[in-house]
Amino acid sequence: MRLLLAGCFVCALALGQRASDYDSSRKVHLEGAVTRIEWVNPRAFVFVDVKDKAGTVLNWAVEVGNPLDLERSKWSAASVKIGDALVIDGVPSRDARRVVYGTSVTAGARKLFTLTARPALPITTPAPRWPNNGHPRLGPAPGEHGYWEVIGTPQLRENSANAVAMDGEGLLKNLNDADRVAPFQPWAKAVYEFRQRTLLRDDPMRQCQPPGGPRQFQMPNGVQFVEQPEIGRVLVLLGGGDRNWRAIATDGRPAAQADEVVPTYYGTSVGKWEGNTLVVDSVGFNESFWFANGGLPHTEALHLTEKFTRTDRSTLRYEVTVDDPRAYTRPWTGGWTLRWIANEDIEEFFCEENAESTFTR
Amino acid sequence: MLRLALILFACVALMAQEGHPMSGTWSGDWGTTPLSRSHLTLVITWDGKAISGLLNPGPDAGKIQSIYLDVPTWTVRIEAEAKDAKGAPVHISAEGKLEDLGSIHRTIKGSWQQGEAKGDFRLTRD
Numbered sequence A: 001m002r003l004l005l006a007g008c009f010v011c012a013l014a015l016g017q018r019a020s021d022y023d024s025s026r027k028v029h030l031e032g033a034v035t036r037i038e039w040v041n042p043r044a045f046v047f048v049d050v051k052d053k054a055g056t057v058l059n060w061a062v063e064v065g066n067p068l069d070l071e072r073s074k075w076s077a078a079s080v081k082i083g084d085a086l087v088i089d090g091v092p093s094r095d096a097r098r099v100v101y102g103t104s105v106t107a108g109a110r111k112l113f114t115l116t117a118r119p120a121l122p123i124t125t126p127a128p129r130w131p132n133n134g135h136p137r138l139g140p141a142p143g144e145h146g147y148w149e150v151i152g153t154p155q156l157r158e159n160s161a162n163a164v165a166m167d168g169e170g171l172l173k174n175l176n177d178a179d180r181v182a183p184f185q186p187w188a189k190a191v192y193e194f195r196q197r198t199l200l201r202d203d204p205m206r207q208c209q210p211p212g213g214p215r216q217f218q219m220p221n222g223v224q225f226v227e228q229p230e231i232g233r234v235l236v237l238l239g240g241g242d243r244n245w246r247a248i249a250t251d252g253r254p255a256a257q258a259d260e261v262v263p264t265y266y267g268t269s270v271g272k273w274e275g276n277t278l279v280v281d282s283v284g285f286n287e288s289f290w291f292a293n294g295g296l297p298h299t300e301a302l303h304l305t306e307k308f309t310r311t312d313r314s315t316l317r318y319e320v321t322v323d324d325p326r327a328y329t330r331p332w333t334g335g336w337t338l339r340w341i342a343n344e345d346i347e348e349f350f351c352e353e354n355a356e357s358t359f360t361r
Numbered sequence B: 001m002l003r004l005a006l007i008l009f010a011c012v013a014l015m016a017q018e019g020h021p022m023s024g025t026w027s028g029d030w031g032t033t034p035l036s037r038s039h040l041t042l043v044i045t046w047d048g049k050a051i052s053g054l055l056n057p058g059p060d061a062g063k064i065q066s067i068y069l070d071v072p073t074w075t076v077r078i079e080a081e082a083k084d085a086k087g088a089p090v091h092i093s094a095e096g097k098l099e100d101l102g103s104i105h106r107t108i109k110g111s112w113q114q115g116e117a118k119g120d121f122r123l124t125r126d
Helices: A002-016 A067-072 A175-181 A186-197 A213-217 B002-014
Strands: A028-040 A043-051 A057-065 A085-092 A099-107 A110-112 A146-150 A223-228 A233-238 A245-249 A268-274 A277-283 A303-312 A315-323 A332-342 B024-031 B037-046 B051-055 B062-070 B075-083 B089-099 B107-114 B117-125
Touching: A028 A057, A043 A067, A043 A085, A057 A067, A057 A085, A175 A186, A213 A303, A213 A315, A213 A332, B024 B107, B037 B117, B051 B062, B075 B107, B089 B117
Parallel strands: A057 A099, A245 A268
Antiparallel strands: A028 A043, A028 A085, A043 A057, A085 A099, A099 A110, A146 A223, A146 A332, A223 A233, A233 A245, A268 A277, A277 A303, A303 A315, A315 A332, B024 B037, B024 B117, B037 B051, B062 B075, B075 B089, B089 B107, B107 B117
């Protein structure tokens, strides 16, 4: 189990090597000296001067991963110094720029920017509960801190389609499986297949648009719940995206009506407890984002019913029913599990649109 | 004022439309030659079953009878009724190709027939 979780975590971290940017069918080997380090979210780069066969020195940008992921594994911008001689094996950019994703970076005998897996899940204990109503706490108990993180690379697909193989970005291994992901209307299937064929290059998150809908719980940098029962509200703080937040009303008000709210990225959410599960009804989504990895389309008619169940201290089950009659032929349900990262806080992650384009050439 | 205009432009530029690829407001023109062009505005909606729309919204709006999108080929067919320069009813039949599907400012380009006049059209999603 420990090995499996470690493997999945590394998969999640590999999200940085986007298929639309890098051509994994080709390899590049570089040897050169460090000239610059750019430790910038969402991608950290090391620049090296490399002499080609003709003796001409060319500067290459080497992406080494996401700074937050790297820092969790104790790497920082100070891990390399200007002038260090590096040996890099990597995957080249799809375009003509001298950019590679470094799959192996070494300085002498020292291997750099390797990621360490989190320890295996701790032995479970019961979920902490609120003293007044007995509901499980979605956030930390008094005196604790921590946050929720996805396990592996959760993909949104209909529950009955568990055998569909996708990578960490939501790219299908076999595009013929599209029909098994969700009950698409014909146009929605065609759009989904177009996004898959183009390797998700038009993903609005690449322009730092927020991850609304279930996608907020697919992000690699965690999520936190701040429960405010005294004012009837739960805040969802996102470690991914652009440090966005979302409010869920739990004050007993009726569910919102889509034609009465201004469409937004996170919609308008009303929640109520059903036993140990917080059930959240959300409408009023705009069409400016992808609501899941992999490019599943939606319209302003999107209606989500999310269920949050903290089954024990370390485990949160997330289930979502997608009802968008303008994009899908019927409602459908998917979900995944998040785990509690104790004694840590979600870290600052700001998406900086096209940050790398200012220094890769 | 310039700063406000730039901020508003930036906000508009960021508002991608990722839903049904035909939904939204489209603007462009049609004409029989590159120099003889007439402005077009189409406001298109998708209700989950059919595409509908308005042609040149306003007092002289045309009536769109049908808009059909063939998704395997991204071919768009439009049938509409409008008025010519003298106010006489005229039938419009157009067929074009939806291009640059992943772009906010995707386009439809193709042939446009208005009455007896035949030409081409180009629409860009605003």
